[in-house]
Amino acid sequence: MAEEDLRRTRLEKAEQWRVHNQNPYPYRYERTHMAGDLQTKYQNLENGQQVEDAVSVAGRIVARRVLGSVAFFGLQDDSGTIQLYFDKKRIRESMGADAFKWLDKLTDTGDFIGAHGTIRRTERGELSVYVHEYELLCKSILPLPSEYYGLADVQKRYRQRYLDLIANPGVRETFRKRALVVREIRRFLDERGFLEIETPVLQTEAGGAAARPFTTHHNALGLDMFLRIATELHLKRLVVGGFEKVYELGRIFRNEGISTRHNPEFTTVEIYEAYSDYFDIMNLVETLLRAVAQKVLGATALVCEGNTIDLGAPFRRITMFDLVAEMTGVALAGLRDAEKAARLAEEVGVEVPAGASVGQILYQLFEEKCETQLTQPTFVLDYPVEISPLAKAHRSVPDMVERFELYINGRETADGFSELNDPVDQRARLETQASAKAAGDLEAHPFDEDFVTAIEHGLPPTGGVGIGIDRLVMLLTDSPSIRDVIAFPTLRPEAVE
RNA sequence: GGGUCGUUAGCUCAGCGGUAGAGCAGGUGACUCUUAAUCACUUGGUCCAGGGUUCGAAUCCCUGACGGCCCA
Numbered sequence: 001m002a003e004e005d006l007r008r009t010r011l012e013k014a015e016q017w018r019v020h021n022q023n024p025y026p027y028r029y030e031r032t033h034m035a036g037d038l039q040t041k042y043q044n045l046e047n048g049q050q051v052e053d054a055v056s057v058a059g060r061i062v063a064r065r066v067l068g069s070v071a072f073f074g075l076q077d078d079s080g081t082i083q084l085y086f087d088k089k090r091i092r093e094s095m096g097a098d099a100f101k102w103l104d105k106l107t108d109t110g111d112f113i114g115a116h117g118t119i120r121r122t123e124r125g126e127l128s129v130y131v132h133e134y135e136l137l138c139k140s141i142l143p144l145p146s147e148y149y150g151l152a153d154v155q156k157r158y159r160q161r162y163l164d165l166i167a168n169p170g171v172r173e174t175f176r177k178r179a180l181v182v183r184e185i186r187r188f189l190d191e192r193g194f195l196e197i198e199t200p201v202l203q204t205e206a207g208g209a210a211a212r213p214f215t216t217h218h219n220a221l222g223l224d225m226f227l228r229i230a231t232e233l234h235l236k237r238l239v240v241g242g243f244e245k246v247y248e249l250g251r252i253f254r255n256e257g258i259s260t261r262h263n264p265e266f267t268t269v270e271i272y273e274a275y276s277d278y279f280d281i282m283n284l285v286e287t288l289l290r291a292v293a294q295k296v297l298g299a300t301a302l303v304c305e306g307n308t309i310d311l312g313a314p315f316r317r318i319t320m321f322d323l324v325a326e327m328t329g330v331a332l333a334g335l336r337d338a339e340k341a342a343r344l345a346e347e348v349g350v351e352v353p354a355g356a357s358v359g360q361i362l363y364q365l366f367e368e369k370c371e372t373q374l375t376q377p378t379f380v381l382d383y384p385v386e387i388s389p390l391a392k393a394h395r396s397v398p399d400m401v402e403r404f405e406l407y408i409n410g411r412e413t414a415d416g417f418s419e420l421n422d423p424v425d426q427r428a429r430l431e432t433q434a435s436a437k438a439a440g441d442l443e444a445h446p447f448d449e450d451f452v453t454a455i456e457h458g459l460p461p462t463g464g465v466g467i468g469i470d471r472l473v474m475l476l477t478d479s480p481s482i483r484d485v486i487a488f489p490t491l492r493p494e495a496v497e
Numbered sequence: 498g499g500g501u502c503g504u505u506a507g508c509u510c511a512g513c514g515g516u517a518g519a520g521c522a523g524g525u526g527a528c529u530c531u532u533a534a535u536c537a538c539u540u541g542g543u544c545c546a547g548g549g550u551u552c553g554a555a556u557c558c559c560u561g562a563c564g565g566c567c568c569a
Contacts, residue, residue, distance in 0.1 A: 001523050001541040003507055009523065048530090067535090068528035087529070109522080123530050146508040146521055148533040153508085155564050167508090257498085260566085481565095494563065 003142070010141040013106045017136060020102060024139035029114040032056045036079030042119055042127055050120035050130060057082060057129055058114040058137060060166065063147055066104045072128070075113065076166070084115050085128035094132045103134065109147065110140035158489055171484075177296050178473045178485055184295040185249060185269055185469075188288050194245040194271065199234035201227055201251070207451065208232035208390070210443045211254040214264075227253040230466065231270045232390065236419060237454045239462050244274035249469070260481040261411065264490045267469040276463035277418040278402045282379050285406060285414050285465055286315050289377070289472070296476055304409050304478045307375050315377040315406070320366050323380055327370045332362050359384020359399055374407035389429040389445055391417035408475055416465025423456040 001009075014024040033055040045051065062081065063074030069088040074081055088100040107113065117131040145151040145167040157164040164171050186196065204223065206213035208230030216225050231248045238246045249269040256262060273280065293300050293311045300312035318326075321333040330344045341361045342352045350368050352361050363384055374380070382394060383403040391401035402418035420426050430447045437444035473485040483489040 001507070003541095005541065006507055006523060063532080065531050065534055066528095067531065070529040070531080072531045072534085074532085083532085085530080089529085122532095124532070126530085126532070128530095143507045143522060146533090148521065149509040151508075152510095153504090153564090155504090156508095158564090257569090492563065 006143055007141050010108060010139065013108070014139040014141070016106050017102070017139065020098070022102075022136060024136055026135065026137060029058045029135065029137055030056060031058045031114065034079035035059065035075060035077045035082035038082055038119065038129075039080055039127055042121065045119070045121045045127065047121055047125045048123050050118060053119050054116070055119060055129060056114060056116040057084075059112065061107060061109050061111050061113055062144070062166070064107070064109055069100075071100075071103060072126075073107075073113070075115070075129075083122070083126045083128040084113070084117075084134070085120060085122065085130050086134070087130070090130070090132065091134075095134075099134075107136065108140065108143070110142070110144040111136060112138035112140075155491075158483055158491055159494070161487055174473075174477045174479060174485060175487060177477050178469075180296045181292055181473055181476060182249065182267075182469065184292045185288065185467075188291050189245075189247050189269075189271065192245070194247050194273075195243055196248060197235070197238055197243065197246050198250070199228075199231050199238075199248055201253075203228050205446045205448045207445050207448045209254075210387070210445065212256060212442050214253050214255050229254050231268070232464070232466070233448060233451045235270055235272050236459060236462070236464070237451065239272050239274055240454045240457055240459050244460075245272070247271040258490060260483070261471070263470065263482050263486055266482070266486070268466050269469060270464065270466045272419070272462055272464040274460045274462050277461065278381075278404055278416055278463050281416045281463035281465045282315075282317065282404055282406075285416065285467065286377075288467075292472070293476060302476065302478070304475050305480065307409055309376060309409055309475070311377060311408075313376075315379055317379040317381060317404075319381045320362060320383060323370055323378075324362060324365045327373065328365055330365055332358060332365075357384070357386055359386050363387055371407060371412070372410040375409055377406065377408045379404045379406050385429075388417065389433050390420055390426075392420045392422070393425065411471050411475070412468070413471050413475070414465055414467040416463065419459065419462040419464050421455060421459035421462060423452065426455050427452050 017024040035057060038055065038057070057075060057077065059075045059077030061073050062076045065072045071086040073084040073086070075084050086100065086103060091100045091103070113134055114137050115129050115131045115134045117129045119127070120130040121127050145163055151157055151163050151167040189196070202216070202225045204225055206226035206229045209232070211229045213226040213229050216227065217223070218225050229252055231250065231252065235246050235248060247269055249267070251265050251267055253265050255264065258264065271284070273284070290300050290311050293302065301308060301310045303309070325331040325333070328348045330348055332341055332344070335341055335358055338356065338358050338361065341358045342356060345352050345361050345365055348369065350365055352364055356364070366380070381404050382397060382400045383391065385393065385399055385401050388401045388403050391403040394400040394402050404416055405412050406414035420429065430445060430452060433445035434447035437446060470482050470485050473479070474482060477485060479485050
């Protein structure tokens with residue numbers, strides 16, 4: 001039947017309720033119990049047994065089976081499902097002659113209903129509310145996806161996520177876990193004395209990461225502005241200002257392609273701690289991830305994409321030099337001759353652009369040959385200075401900085417460093433970035449004078465890290481696409497006629 | 498951005514050059530313990546859009562839209 005006809009049929013049913021003096025859109029319902037709690041409470045009730053405990057439940061009708069003088073409805077609420085058992089005789093006695101007929105003729109799956117009755121487990125073992133009285137709470141006028149097949153159309157799942165949530169069990173669970181992850185991270189940090197401070201989303205310079213920003217415009221100021229691509233530069237200003245432990249968990253925006261691992265808006269938590277270096281921060285991250293997994297999954301081992309991943313064991317820590325040497329056989333440590341490094345890279349099949357430095361070649365080897373193979377949690381240490389303009393120079397290795405990235409299941413999950421607090425070095429690094437930007441590098445960092453000024457006032461020794469919440473949730477829920485962990489992922493609008 | 502696959506009833510899908518189909522949902526009727534209830538009858542289509550080839554196109558070709566997957 002055409003959608004228009006289905007809608008009309010249901011609108012007529014709504015009208016019939018009005019004719020019978022029932023508002024199909026009433027204002028409230030006095031619910032006493034949740035479906036999931038009842039399932040737990042009466043799990044030992046035997047088939048065919050009933051108790052006289054009075055309950056009122058409310059939710060969406062997700063299944064309907066009317067057998068003539070008896071009816072079974074599946075009711076879904078936020079906590080789970082429970083069956084409603086209607087007996088024509090009983091409904092007639094408590095609600096009048098036509099009440100059972102209305103139930104049969106004027107309700108559909110998708111409607112919301114409230115039901116008051118007693119508890120009974122049917123002969124066939126389904127826990128039910130044996131209904132005395134029911135009340136329509138909302139007449140829906142569009143049909144639900146198939147109860148049996150669920151909703152498979154990927155586009156529809158993302159564009160009409162509410163249908164996905166109703167029809168596909170597991171989707172709700174993913175978003176529930178996401179909320180737990182966020183809550184646990186905040187609890188973990190708050191408990192350790194970190195302060196969450198919100199920093200601007202609208203900025204006149206979008207810095208703190210190598211990425212292209214979204215642009216927007218402030219009308220009253222007549223000013224083009226950018227959406228933030230990181231929270232780093234403002235959080236460090238707060239450390240300059242004397243907040244020694246700060247973090248922000250929130251949305252950032254990067255104007256880049258969309259893939260199973262990238263959404264233009266995504267969530268990170270950035271954490272800064274004064275008087276710490278990147279080793280302290282690695283310890284913090286390791287403890288944090290373990291605590292989150294324990295809270296959300298009840299375990300520190302998990303399975304993602306068929307890989308068993310152990311967050312309980314100490315995370316491996318290895319320098320990028322050593323890792324590249326181990327996985328590709330190319331040993332670049334101590335090498336200063338870029339041309340020789342390029343030849344070594346090409347021998348293992350990695351093409352490097354002309355003029356690339358040893359550091360850039362190292363990083364390229366790492367990206368192409370190592371990254372995706374890091375299944376178990378691995379901190380990769382010490383990055384080339386060229387690609388890390390906000391990290392502090394390495395205390396013992398020239399041309400490198402004290403930076404780590406955490407890889408889990410082949411995906412970058414966290415990025416942290418001993419923060420650069422030498423103002424002269426910081427100014428020079430950003431000047432280099434600004435020249436690259438002027439020369440056409442769209443992802444180069446902009447020069448942020450105000451930030452450099454803050455650093456000139458003195459940033460104590462500080463360690464910091466950013467953790468990708470979306471990727472962490474993907475890991476913990478075994479979701480293959482970032483769209484599975486973002487309720488409303490970015491999609492092109494459908495064509496309008 | 499490139500390659501590739503997909504888009505047919507409200508949902509899930511078949512049909513792949515000769516009158517658009519099935520199951521579920523919907524409608525009518527039967528049925529007092531169903532579980533994808535069952536049984537009978539039945540309504541429902543811009544076959545993503547536009548162009549082309551053909552006596553004839555959901556089907557073949559081209560262009561476009563949106564999406565999945567792989568690659569960058």
